[in-house]
Amino acid sequence: MVNQEDPRVLRTRELIQAAFRDLLRRKGFDAITIKDIAQKATINRATFYAHFEDKYALLDEVTELAFDAMIPEQVTHAQAFTDDICDRLILATHQYIVDFYRNCRMDSHSMATLVDEKIKKMLQQTIARIFLKGDFPQREDRHHIEIMAAMTGSAIYGAAHYWLNVEEKDRTDVLADLVRPYVMNGLGLYRNGDA
Amino acid sequence: MVNQEDPRVLRTRELIQAAFRDLLRRKGFDAITIKDIAQKATINRATFYAHFEDKYALLDEVTELAFDAMIPEQVTHAQAFTDDICDRLILATHQYIVDFYRNCRMDSHSMATLVDEKIKKMLQQTIARIFLKGDFPQREDRHHIEIMAAMTGSAIYGAAHYWLNVEEKDRTDVLADLVRPYVMNGLGLYRNGDA
DNA sequence: GGATGATCGTCGCATAGGCAACACATGGTA
DNA sequence: TACCATGTGTTGCCTATGCGACGATCATCC
Numbered sequence: 001m002v003n004q005e006d007p008r009v010l011r012t013r014e015l016i017q018a019a020f021r022d023l024l025r026r027k028g029f030d031a032i033t034i035k036d037i038a039q040k041a042t043i044n045r046a047t048f049y050a051h052f053e054d055k056y057a058l059l060d061e062v063t064e065l066a067f068d069a070m071i072p073e074q075v076t077h078a079q080a081f082t083d084d085i086c087d088r089l090i091l092a093t094h095q096y097i098v099d100f101y102r103n104c105r106m107d108s109h110s111m112a113t114l115v116d117e118k119i120k121k122m123l124q125q126t127i128a129r130i131f132l133k134g135d136f137p138q139r140e141d142r143h144h145i146e147i148m149a150a151m152t153g154s155a156i157y158g159a160a161h162y163w164l165n166v167e168e169k170d171r172t173d174v175l176a177d178l179v180r181p182y183v184m185n186g187l188g189l190y191r192n193g194d195a
Numbered sequence: 196m197v198n199q200e201d202p203r204v205l206r207t208r209e210l211i212q213a214a215f216r217d218l219l220r221r222k223g224f225d226a227i228t229i230k231d232i233a234q235k236a237t238i239n240r241a242t243f244y245a246h247f248e249d250k251y252a253l254l255d256e257v258t259e260l261a262f263d264a265m266i267p268e269q270v271t272h273a274q275a276f277t278d279d280i281c282d283r284l285i286l287a288t289h290q291y292i293v294d295f296y297r298n299c300r301m302d303s304h305s306m307a308t309l310v311d312e313k314i315k316k317m318l319q320q321t322i323a324r325i326f327l328k329g330d331f332p333q334r335e336d337r338h339h340i341e342i343m344a345a346m347t348g349s350a351i352y353g354a355a356h357y358w359l360n361v362e363e364k365d366r367t368d369v370l371a372d373l374v375r376p377y378v379m380n381g382l383g384l385y386r387n388g389d390a
Numbered sequence: 391g392g393a394t395g396a397t398c399g400t401c402g403c404a405t406a407g408g409c410a411a412c413a414c415a416t417g418g419t420a
Numbered sequence: 421t422a423c424c425a426t427g428t429g430t431t432g433c434c435t436a437t438g439c440g441a442c443g444a445t446c447a448t449c450c
Binding site (some may be wrong): 046 | 406408409
């Protein structure tokens with residue numbers, strides 16, 4: 001395979017990703033061909049396959065990069081899962097979903113599913129990483145941590161997604177006020193005692 | 196040398212030109228090094244030399260492309276040097292100079308001189324081409340055509356340049372009304388008889 | 391004067407990318 | 421059915437680009 005440090009490789013991958021993001025704004029995922037991507041990226045079609053197995057792998061990477069960019073500094077370096085960190089995760093997730101649905105034509109169910117799964121997985125990993133760094137209860141039990149992270153990530157994602165169709169969808173503070181107590185209580189971490 | 200049709204070549208040249216245009220907005224021509232250009236273009240310094248002899252050759256090409264883009268369709272395909280064509284050339288030249296001085300830090304006398312010469316030359320060539328297509332007086336005399344084109348191009352450029360420091364610099368219509376009769380009379384082409 | 395550092399322009403070698411062709415799958419259509 | 425067009429992955433060969441090094445030039449500083 002190619003050397004991931006070579007500047008030509010970095011540039012080509014960036015070109016492919018940019019072309020793909022651009023195409024997603026114009027046509028549905030299913031309608032995008034490798035030829036389309038290669039043309040817009042000004043690379044050869046064969047070169048695409050030197051970098052990505054197929055367009056699904058490309059979607060996966062683009063999604064990962066985009067969501068990573070949404071996660072605030074404070075969350076990435078959080079030492080404990082606090083109310084503040086929880087809020088930031090809720091808002092970042094919600095914002096990501098809003099941007100995603102605004103920018104991409106959603107005529108492809110397969111893409112929506114793939115992105116859903118990807119984001120949920122990243123949320124869970126992010127949360128689990130914070131749990132492991134902090135003084136989380138049953139910190140030694142790996143399974144316990146993972147399942148708590150899975151539930152928390154799913155809850156946040158589910159709520160953020162649901163909020164798309166709510167009347168007061170601009171009141172993300174309301175969203176956070178609903179999700180935070182639920183999650184923190186579920187984790188046994190709520191300290192403000194209003195649950 | 197490299198094959199000018201290869202898509203890698205086209206892309207690399209475009210990257211170099213874009214990087215150079217961008218750098219010209221931030222620092223003076225003299226202060227720009229080949230290393231700067233290569234870094235911003237995400238190419239290797241040695242690759243630069245496969246495409247341009249030095250930064251002067253690059254400036255020449257970038258200037259040519261930019262001025263070409265300013266010349267209206269009607270002028271490019273003009274069959275005769277009419278009042279209208281003359282006006283369009285005056286305004287395009289003036290607009291080019293305005294953009295140029297607005298976008299580039301003019302701490303380099305050498306660059307200003309090079310661009311001046313380049314634009315004047317392109318103007319003259321454009322005008323000579325129109326003369327050759329139309330029913331220009333003494334059409335058979337190549338020298339006559341060339342020198343008329345040279346004077347016309349120089350006059351237009353000189354006036355457009357001078358107009359930068361005029362109080363009513365926004366009244367480009369006034370500029371055109373001053374230059375057009377002068378040029379057209381000089382060429383013996385003025386038909387409206389107000390000279 | 392000499393030392394130092396930055397840039398220039400060029401070289402040979404290693405590697406990523408372009409090209410043309412291939413077999414294969416899919417879907418429309420005569 | 422057979423046919424044609426279009427998209428997918430893959431391959432071998434060739435070319436453009438990246439890299440590291442080189443000597444040369446120039447400016448700065450001691």
